[in-house]
C-alpha cells in the first residue's frame with residue numbers, strides 16, 4: 001500500500017490524511033509542535049467551500065458543531081456613520097454559510113476526527129530535510145535525528161514551510177503585508193451582544209471588526225499598520241502594550257472599538273503575510289499544499305477553506321492518476337489559478353482597509369453605494385466551489 005508522509009498537523013495536514021484514507025492511501029502526519037500548533041490564539045471564518053470540501057470526506061459535521069454561524073456584516077465609518085449591511089460572502093454564502101471558530105479549536109476537532117478514523121499524528125516531529133535519493137520514495141529527516149520512509153511527501157507545513165524550501169531553495173519568502181493582526185477576547189465588553197453578526201468599522205486609521213460568541217464573549221480583530229515583529233517580540237509584547245498601541249489608533253474613531261480592546265483579557269498578535277506565487281509546488285515525490293504553497297493575507301478569510309479544498313483535491317488526484325508525479329501535475333493544473341486569484345483578491349482588500357484622509361471619504365461613499373445596491377455575487381467564484389468526490 002502507498003504511504004504518504006504528511007508534514008504539518010494544522011488544517012491541510014489532517015484533512016489530507018482523512019482524504020487519502022478515503023482514496024485508499026495510508027499516511028502519517030508529522031507535526032512540529034508537541035501539543036497543538038503555532039499561532040493558535042487567532043479565530044477564523046470557515047466558508048461554504050471549506051465545508052463543501054470537508055463534506056466530500058464526511059468531515060464537515062464536527063467542524064460545524066464546534067463553530068458558530070456569523071453570516072451578516074454591519075458596517076460603520078470611523079465618524080460613526082452607518083454605511084450599511086451585507087451578507088458575508090456576498091449574495092452567495094452557500095448552503096453552510098460562514099462559521100467562526102478559534103484556530104486551536106479547529107485544529108483540535110480535525111485531529112480528533114482524524115484520530116477517530118485511526119490516522120496517526122505524531123507530535124514533536126519538525127521536518128529538517130528530505131532525501132529523494134530512493135528511486136520510488138522519499139526519506140524525511142526530523143530535527144530529533146529520526147528518519148521516516150514513504151512513497152511520497154506532502155508539505156502542509158504552513159507559511160514558513162520547510163518543504164517549500166527543500167523543493168526550491170530559491171522559492172520566494174513570505175511577504176510581510178505591513179500589518180500585525182491582533183485577535184482579542186473580552187468577556188465583559190461594553191457592547192450589546194449581537195450573535196450571528198460581524199460589526200465592522202472602517203476607521204480613520206485602522207479596520208476593526210467584532211462579533212459575539214455563543215457564550216456572550218466578544219471576539220474582535222484589528223489590522224495594525226506597523227513594522228514586522230520578530231518571533232521574540234511577538235511572544236514578549238504584553239497585553240497592556242497591545243492595548244496601548246491599538247487604542248491609540250482606535251480612539252480616533254466614534255466607535256466602541258477602543259473600549260472593547262480595553263476590556264479584553266486576551267490578545268494574540270501575528271504578522272500578516274502572503275505569498276503571491278510559488279513557482280514550484282512539487283519536485284520528484286514532494287509537493288506543498290495549503291499556506292505552504294499559496295498563503296493569502298487574512299483579509300478575505302479564505303486561507304483555511306482553500307487548505308481544505310487543496311487537501312481533498314490532491315487526494316482525488318492521487319486516487320485517479322497512474323502515478324505520483326502525474327497526480328501532482330493534475331493537482332497543480334486544477335488548483336493554481338484559483339488559489340493565486342484568492343491571494344491577489346485578499347491583498348487588494350488589505351489595501352482598501354487603511355487609506356489616507358481623502359481616499360477614506362471616497363472609500364466610505366463607495367462602500368455605502370455598493371451596500372445600497374444589495375448583495376452582489378462577487379464572491380461566488382470563491383464560496384460556490386464544489387469538490388465532487390465521485391467524479
Ligand SMILES: Cc1cc2nc3c(=O)[nH]c(=O)nc-3n(C[C@H](O)[C@H](O)[C@H](O)COP(=O)(O)OP(=O)(O)OC[C@H]3O[C@@H](n4cnc5c(N)ncnc54)[C@H](O)[C@@H]3O)c2cc1C
Pocket residue numbers: 007008009010011012013030031032033036037038042043044045046047125126127128156157158159160161162163181183270271289290291292296298300301302303304305306307
Ligand atoms: C490572524 C489570522 C487570521 C486568519 N483568519 C482566517 C480566516 O478567518 N479564514 C481563513 O480561512 N483563514 C484565515 N487565516 C489563514 C489560515 O489560518 C491559513 O490559511 C490556514 O491555517 C492554512 O492551513 P495550513 O494547514 O496550510 O497551515 P497551518 O494551519 O499554518 O498549519 C501548518 C502546520 O505545520 C506545522 N509545521 C510548520 N513547520 C513544520 C515542520 N518543519 N515540520 C513539521 N510541522 C511543521 C505547524 O506547526 C502547523 O501546525 C488567518 C490567518 C491569520 C494569521
